[in-house]
Amino acid sequence: MSLPCKDVSGGPPVPDVDALMRGVRAGVADKLDRGVCRPADLEELRRLGTVERRNRELLARCDELQAEVRGLQTLLGREGSAEKPA
Amino acid sequence: MTGVTLAFVVPWFGDEVRGGAEMQGWETARELARRGCRVEILTTCSRSFLHRWDENHHAPGVSEREGVTVRRFAVDRRDEGRFAAANGALLSGARASAALEEDFVRENINSRELYRFIGENAGNRLFVFTPYLYGTTLAGAAVRPDRSLLIPCLHDESYAYLGVTRRTFLGVRGSLFFTPEEAAVARRACGAEPPGRVTGGGIDTHLRGDAERFRRASGVREPYLLYVGRLDRGKNTHVVMAYARERARRRGGAERLVLLGAGPLAIPPEEPVFVAAGVLDEQGKMDACAGALALCQPSVNESFSRVIMESWLNEVPVLVHADCAVTVGHCRRSGAGLWFRDFFEFSEVADLLAGDPELCRRLGQAGRRYVLAECSWDAVCARIVRAVAELTGERLLTL
Numbered sequence: 455m456s457l458p459c460k461d462v463s464g465g466p467p468v469p470d471v472d473a474l475m476r477g478v479r480a481g482v483a484d485k486l487d488r489g490v491c492r493p494a495d496l497e498e499l500r501r502l503g504t505v506e507r508r509n510r511e512l513l514a515r516c517d518e519l520q521a522e523v524r525g526l527q528t529l530l531g532r533e534g535s536a537e538k539p540a
Numbered sequence: 541m542t543g544v545t546l547a548f549v550v551p552w553f554g555d556e557v558r559g560g561a562e563m564q565g566w567e568t569a570r571e572l573a574r575r576g577c578r579v580e581i582l583t584t585c586s587r588s589f590l591h592r593w594d595e596n597h598h599a600p601g602v603s604e605r606e607g608v609t610v611r612r613f614a615v616d617r618r619d620e621g622r623f624a625a626a627n628g629a630l631l632s633g634a635r636a637s638a639a640l641e642e643d644f645v646r647e648n649i650n651s652r653e654l655y656r657f658i659g660e661n662a663g664n665r666l667f668v669f670t671p672y673l674y675g676t677t678l679a680g681a682a683v684r685p686d687r688s689l690l691i692p693c694l695h696d697e698s699y700a701y702l703g704v705t706r707r708t709f710l711g712v713r714g715s716l717f718f719t720p721e722e723a724a725v726a727r728r729a730c731g732a733e734p735p736g737r738v739t740g741g742g743i744d745t746h747l748r749g750d751a752e753r754f755r756r757a758s759g760v761r762e763p764y765l766l767y768v769g770r771l772d773r774g775k776n777t778h779v780v781m782a783y784a785r786e787r788a789r790r791r792g793g794a795e796r797l798v799l800l801g802a803g804p805l806a807i808p809p810e811e812p813v814f815v816a817a818g819v820l821d822e823q824g825k826m827d828a829c830a831g832a833l834a835l836c837q838p839s840v841n842e843s844f845s846r847v848i849m850e851s852w853l854n855e856v857p858v859l860v861h862a863d864c865a866v867t868v869g870h871c872r873r874s875g876a877g878l879w880f881r882d883f884f885e886f887s888e889v890a891d892l893l894a895g896d897p898e899l900c901r902r903l904g905q906a907g908r909r910y911v912l913a914e915c916s917w918d919a920v921c922a923r924i925v926r927a928v929a930e931l932t933g934e935r936l937l938t939l
Contacts, residue, residue, distance in 0.1 A: 460875070466909070468874070469875035469903055470875065475878060475879065477892075478892065479885070486884075491884050496882055496884070
């Protein structure tokens with residue numbers, strides 16, 4: 455495709471990004487018309503993103519808690535052995 | 541002729557301080573000094589944003605860095621709980637009562653010693669406060685507003701609409717804005733035209749990246765989109781990750797997403813679409829930029845965006861979020877970037893760039909021309925010198 459440009463005083467022509475964006479939006483509209491893209495996909499994408507993020511956050515929290523438990527067990531183990539008679 | 545001293549006031553300063561605003565403040569000071577201006581840094585003894593704001597990690601006193609005098613002042617005690625409550629309420633959109641604002645400023649990072657110095661040494665100094673939302677700026681600029689300027693680094697966020705922010709913007713001699721869009725946010729937030737000039741932001745325009753070096757180091761041979769910055773929901777990293785994942789799911793052989801930086805957002809190692817490149821030095825970052833299909837800047841909270849300029853310096857186009865007036869403004873003025881409002885637009889733009897190397901080249905070249913004209917330190921420092929003279933009547937240059 456030929457690149458739409460606009461003239462800027464005193465300099466080389468600058469790509470006309472607004473014209474390119476009109477082409478991008480026309481491309482999206484065409485795909486929506488043809489059913490290649492569905493508006494429902496956007497909502498699904500948002501939902502999936504939320505679920506995956508929550509899943510990762512919970513897994514990370516799980517790791518933290520397990521580390522905390524291991525730390526406490528180590529501590530208890532030390533205190534326990536200190537209480538045992540020699 | 542003797543010029544006035546420009547004293548940059550920043551809450552934190554040092555090797556550990558990596559925030560965009562603090563980096564920009566320091567580099568602006570250093571570059572003005574290199575061009576013959578009298579410049580110094582006034583800061584606190586607190587270690588960094590990530591450490592305690594009321595702990596004096598550094599010793600108070602005077603030191604020097606790259607020929608610039610650095611004066612450190614002890615921080616005040618603060619009630620972190622009260623600050624967290626006020627900050628949380630402001631972030632949640634609560635109406636900012638006078639009491640809430642008072643807590644936000646009083647329990648922020650502050651230094652009475654710094655404010656005393658400002659009050660007693662304003663005769664031959666102009667104070668430049670940056671960024672706008674910390675105690676050192678909001679309380680510091682109130683000491684001698686007639687001798688104060690801001691480099692605000694303003695975003696369209698709840699803090700911008702506080703009464704104390706409005707009083708600060710309207711009370712000082714002027715603000716030095718990075719972009720016309722940032723100045724527009726200030727106008728909207730103040731409900732009036734605050735004094736100021738658009739002086740732009742500077743970057744080192746001498747660095748160039750080596751795409752092949754990044755490919756060798758990272759092992760990434762496929763086309764890739766690049767994200768650079770904090771891995772954080774506040775920066776919309778999760779949005780660009782979700783979109784890259786969805787493109788990979790729909791198209792199979794779509795490009796990968798290389799993420800440079802660190803932060804709370806985890807990058808799932810089991811998903812091959814993502815490449816977690818970690819934190820790289822400046823040259824490594826430029827190398828990654830040079831080989832990218834495009835840089836993705838999905839953040840809507842930008843007042844300048846250095847990474848966009850670094851990408852353009854390497855003749856690589858950018859892809860920004862349609863809801864960020866600042867980054868879209870850069871794209872329109874330069875003719876070197878496109879934007880997206882949702883996944884479909886993101887994917888359509890990615891298809892366009894991936895399928896047309898000549899378009900990428902032309903966009904990238906326009907970006908480089910824009911950066912060299914707008915963001916070279918020679919250009920930015922000249923604008924600052926002129927703006928300070930117009931706003932205050934003071935001359936910065938000693939020559």
